[in-house]
Amino acid sequence: MRSGTYKETYAQLVALTDSRLVWFWSAVLLAVLFVAPYYLNAYALSFLTLILITAMGALGLNILTGFTGLISLGQVGFLVTGAYAYAIAVSKFGWSPFAGFLLAALVPAVASLIVGAPSLRLKGLYLAITTMAFSFIINSVILEARSLTNGARGIRVRHPDLLGVGTAGDVAFSHLCLVFALAALFATLNLRRSRVGRAFVAIRDNDIAARAMGINLQSYKLLAFATSATMTGLAGALYGIYLSFVSVEGFPFLLSIEALAILIVGGLGSTLGAILGTVFIVLLPEATRLVFSAVSGGAGGLFTTGGQELKSILYGLVIILFLRFQPRGLVGAWHDLKRAWVNWPLRY
Amino acid sequence: MRRSRLASLLLAGTLLTCEPAVAEPGLTDTEILIGDVEPLTGPPALLGVGHTIGVKIAVAEINAAGGINGRKIRYVFEDDGYVTARTLQGLKKVIDVDKAFALLGLSGSGQSVAALPELEEAGIPTVISVGPVKPLWEPPRKNVFVVGQAYEEGIRQLVSYLADKNPGRKWGLVTQNDDYGIAVLDGFEAVVKAKNLNVVYEGSYKKGQQDFSSDILRVKDAGVEVFLAGGIISENVAMVKELEKLGVKPVIGIFWPGRIEPVIRLMGPPSDGIYAVDYVEPQASAAGQAFLEKAKAILPEAELKGVNRYTFAAYAAARTLFAAIGRCGKQPTWACTISELENTKDFATGTMAPISFGPGVRFSSQQLKIMRIDFATTSFKPVD
């Protein structure tokens, strides 16, 4: 039984984990995630795929908001930029999907330098509003640049062939998403324990102190924006492929709010929290649907369409109640659980 | 064993695992399962709920008459909240989990277009009636049928009609900045070229805009005499009220997505004489009244207020589909249903002109009607 942690070197302190057990279970989870698509039906698989794509976007926002403390309401702007970069490259110009993904990473990153510029002067909600402004402005730009984007018509996107392997089927596509999500996860985890990641956290905790410690605020804030946008842009490209159709309407502003919701419900600033939050928020509508159909199924009302709205009410209620009883988010609940497990039968 | 454990591990056992299909899916000895995905929550519920009510009327009617060759119809629908990703998920659910035999629907036009690859891959017979847009039938897909008329054609006929009635006038148009708006604009510009109309104002607004004061002021400033309001519901109301405020009275035309009766009351007296175009019977016509009578007999009071043009359209689509399944006899299959849908010829539903498809024709190209608002009776009256 582990009864505490003793770290003697910096290497130990920044290691991803000090426990072999964690590695083991991670490997098991990975294996399950790899095998699961073969056994799940298309509907269940769509949740898995959506979780993987959303997790990537959430991890991207986590770098910006969770690590660096820059609140963004413009996440959907990066998502849509990435999706269009991919769609234009692959569907319009007929370039290889690799070029598409490369652009989906680069274009949002470049855009983020423009969006990030106000962050050098603005803080908190004032910054949030400029990022929100960006996401609305980018939509207008996309709608106006008809020759490149087809305007409101949108662009049809096919599932790509990568190195001769088709991803047309749901299974292959979910594997593609798994690869991307894993890459994003490892990038985030390693970033967090590097010099750059520590600088981000220092900026979040107190930017003036961070500056006094020799952290260049300008370049690190912009770097946070660029990394976040890259990851989100790639998630956007995957989301576009998933929808098979990229249009401004497929990326409503609501997604920006949902991204923040994922981080907060998961536990702000924690990578594990971002993942848990994603699973929670993606599956919540399905959970409310099940409760709803279980309850209304008995009543058997063929004609009670108005009651559908109860699902959304339930959705809001769950979020409120959850935060009421676990304000530190899912990651807080996870830590409580772990502590209870280790200390049982004692409370502390 | 392992299957079920994996599934429960991932989704707490809420979602069933794949079972290989034995016969045609959605078919039992006593039932035929029809699937649908519609926005049932949020503002777009207006069309989603209206649509599902139409299907329910058709289902109730056919079940009361003993079903299709002895099998009762069961109608399952998923809510997508008008979010494309959820439309796709809902589709996967009705196809793979519920195992529907055929589909009706499907949500908005953008959602239907996004669903096409999924529909084609599944090969399930589908009749779309909510958002008829060209990409749905050009090129024709084997299993996807569209009941309705293209926006472009609707606009073309309305504008041609108005142009003949009002020769030599100045034209103006405000459209929504999405695929619907583009279709409207395309149709409009085709007539403008053909009839050489004098267009003095063309503007667009962002979906969700609520205040149209500057847009309509420009319309007034340009001296527009024939005005096409390309909004959906509240946008058209706002535009007409703004015209009233500015004291201009152009000839006004609106299109079918916003042609619901409550609009008339909201616009008030200025709505009198506004032209509209639709392929669905107006409620005030004899056929419309007959359908409403039928609906009243079947629907509970609470659902009646949800009846609108989408109910009419859905009813026609559902009847067409059921008739095709019926012609397949005791053991309907997807292949037979598709070929019978193709054989649909002058099928009368009462809520719109007779419906026909044909070999390689997946679009029923409904006959259009021009109508006018009669404010005194808050109704749309057909124009002779």
Next chain:
Amino acid sequence: MDYFLQLAVSGIAIGAVYGLLAMGFAAIYKSTGLVNFAQGEITMIVAYIAWTIATTVSGNVVVVSAGAIAAAVVLGLAIERIVMRPMLGEPVFSTVMVTIGLAVILRSSITFIWDAYPHALDLGTGRGIIRIGGLGVRGAQIAVVGTLLLLLAGFWLFFRYSKFGVAMRAVAADDRTALLMGISASRIHAIAWAASSVVAGIAGIFFAISYDLSPDMYQLGLKAFPATILGGLDSVLGSGFGGILIGLTENLAGGYLGSGVKDVAGFVMIVVVLMIRPFGLFGERDIERV
């Protein structure tokens, strides 16, 4: 000239609606340090309640306004007591998230309790058109601007002279010291929520009279939030002004530059203003200590 005046007048009228909502945002932020993402939804609910009163009880303006304002007070207090107060002392982000959850509930309850069709709020007044020279304005549009000005003056006096107003400023400045001085923070919060919901409700009613009720009315919140930021998050008066500025900018841009620019113009202006004044036009600059 008429063209410009007409644009300006309708811009100010819609801006006043944004302004009222923005004041609601600022009132809550100032006293609780929270952004209430359910502001637009509260506006919508109060307007729908007003409609219900108008169609079932009486269409009289006084009855409807009194009923709706009472309902707004109850709504604000109920939200504060049931939803927000248990979150006192919890992380700010979680608390803000709770208002997002609240927004979802309120938004859905519109189509649940009422329906998805648009409705007209007819109180027998305010819908008529008043013509001044070549200009056309609806009565409610003039009234909303007047109300905004009155409320601005009222809030100024309130914060300056009333005991509660001073207490609110004290809580905003330093809630711990305020507590030590014997100010009840939870009472201040309750007042802020009630006031904010009344102001938002008034905006909703005026909007519903001059436009219509529809279940996507909550999007007014999306316009008003930027207005609050523009005016300065902690400045109730500045927020009201910010709303007018946004309405005006959007309408002038829509009228002179083209309809595609209308929506973006407001945002571009905000970004530019914030780059020059990072705490909004009337916001107070934070003094940071390390």
